[in-house]
Amino acid sequence: xxxxxxxxxxxxxxxxxxxxxxxxxxxxxxxxxxxxxxxxxxxxxxxxxxxxxxxxxxxxxxxxxxxxxxxxxxxxxxxxxxxxxxxxxxxxxxxxxxxxxxxxxxxxxxxxxxxxxxxxxxxxxxxxxxxxxxxxxxxxxxxxxxxxxxxxxxxxxxxxxxxxxxxxxxxxxxxxxxxxxxxxxxxxxxxxxxxxxxxxxxxxxxxxxxxxxxxxxxxxxxxxxxxxxxxxxxxxxxxxxxxxxxxxxxxxxxxxxxxxxxxxxxxxxxxxxxxxxxxxxxxxxxxxxxxxxxxxxxxxxxxxxxxxxxxxxxxxxxxxxxxxxxxxxxxxxxx
Ligand SMILES: NC(=O)c1ccc[n+]([C@@H]2O[C@H](COP(=O)([O-])OP(=O)(O)OC[C@H]3O[C@@H](n4cnc5c(N)ncnc54)[C@H](O)[C@@H]3O)[C@@H](O)[C@H]2O)c1
Numbered sequence: 001x002x003x004x005x006x007x008x009x010x011x012x013x014x015x016x017x018x019x020x021x022x023x024x025x026x027x028x029x030x031x032x033x034x035x036x037x038x039x040x041x042x043x044x045x046x047x048x049x050x051x052x053x054x055x056x057x058x059x060x061x062x063x064x065x066x067x068x069x070x071x072x073x074x075x076x077x078x079x080x081x082x083x084x085x086x087x088x089x090x091x092x093x094x095x096x097x098x099x100x101x102x103x104x105x106x107x108x109x110x111x112x113x114x115x116x117x118x119x120x121x122x123x124x125x126x127x128x129x130x131x132x133x134x135x136x137x138x139x140x141x142x143x144x145x146x147x148x149x150x151x152x153x154x155x156x157x158x159x160x161x162x163x164x165x166x167x168x169x170x171x172x173x174x175x176x177x178x179x180x181x182x183x184x185x186x187x188x189x190x191x192x193x194x195x196x197x198x199x200x201x202x203x204x205x206x207x208x209x210x211x212x213x214x215x216x217x218x219x220x221x222x223x224x225x226x227x228x229x230x231x232x233x234x235x236x237x238x239x240x241x242x243x244x245x246x247x248x249x250x251x252x253x254x255x256x257x258x259x260x261x262x263x264x265x266x267x268x269x270x271x272x273x274x275x276x277x278x279x280x281x282x283x284x285x286x287x288x289x290x291x292x293x294x295x296x297x298x299x300x301x302x303x304x305x306x307x308x309x310x311x312x313x314x315x316x317x318x319x320x321x322x323x324x325x326x327x328x329x330x331x332x333x334x335x
Contacts, residue, residue: 098302145241
């Protein structure tokens with residue numbers, strides 16, 4: 001196969017952005033179809049991009065013009081759609097989180113192992129952000145010694161009303177859980193959560209401060225504040241024995257205007273991680289064409305991130321430090 005024809009399920013915020021990227025020239029990829037529960041949304045996007053709108057997700061997965069599937073529907077639908085793609089023998093990139101429940105990921109992994117080849121990638125795109133990739137390289141090379149701390153900050157301008165304190169842990173913080181595992185190259189073994197008061201302009205939603213510890217002892221702290229008002233601002237700094245590595249996000253220029261001098265902060269993740277999403281698709285398509293695995297998050301990575309999430313939710317509700325379960329990694333997911 002030297003061209004991968006892709007169908008997108010779910011054409012909301014992420015699905016629309018991803019479909020436009022795929023239609024706009026990812027080497028080796030061709031967007032052929034889109035589908036959404038809301039048929040008019042899918043039809044409008046299909047018309048804009050000159051592709052097919054398909055009424056049902058099952059029909060999109062089965063379509064002869066679709067070689068690989070991108071799942072961008074809500075979290076609770078991910079695993080079932082992933083299972084259908086595996087049953088059809090088609091590679092599937094599932095937006096994060098891989099599933100809402102651990103049993104669903106276990107079923108997904110069983111199906112993938114039975115299929116005998118890796119078909120699932122999870123959309124933790126920060127793995128393709130050059131900054132996180134460099135942090136991982138620095139840790140692996142040990143050029144500034146072993147990591148001691150990883151400080152992470154995840155701020156959004158504002159959030160939808162359905163986002164609860166719990167969902168900040170269960171959905172928003174997942175990117176940091178996966179990034180910490182990726183950068184440190186080892187599992188997270190324990191979690192603690194402390195919550196400050198709700199901000200007055202976002203009642204019912206506490207920001208979260210999460211402290212994780214990795215298998216060799218590195219301490220990872222994560223601030224998640226989804227109502228920061230000024231923009232989308234993700235930062236990370238790794239402190240090693242003999243030096244530090246800090247992400248340098250932001251635009252290549254600074255703006256002077258109206259008595260201010262500074263950097264423009266992007267409004268949301270689509271602008272901040274535009275390159276990472278593009279690189280993720282390029283890598284996913286290359287891995288399908290070549291049959292070689294890539295650095296993307298596997299179903300196993302999605303599973304371990306879900307176990308970190310479970311431990312954090314328990315730590316939050318009990319106020320205790322909670323151990324993260326460490327199931328044995330199947331040989332299929334090693335290497
Ligand atoms: N990787 C990232 O940076 C990132 C960022 C935001 C959201 N996400 C993830 O992407 C997914 C989608 O988020 P979003 O913000 O685009 O949500 P959204 O609500 O904007 O879009 C979801 C779309 O899926 C459709 N839909 C619902 N059930 C469906 C089904 N069974 N089959 C087909 N379509 C269905 C809805 O009609 C809607 O158009 C979520 O799982 C979310 O966690 C990832």
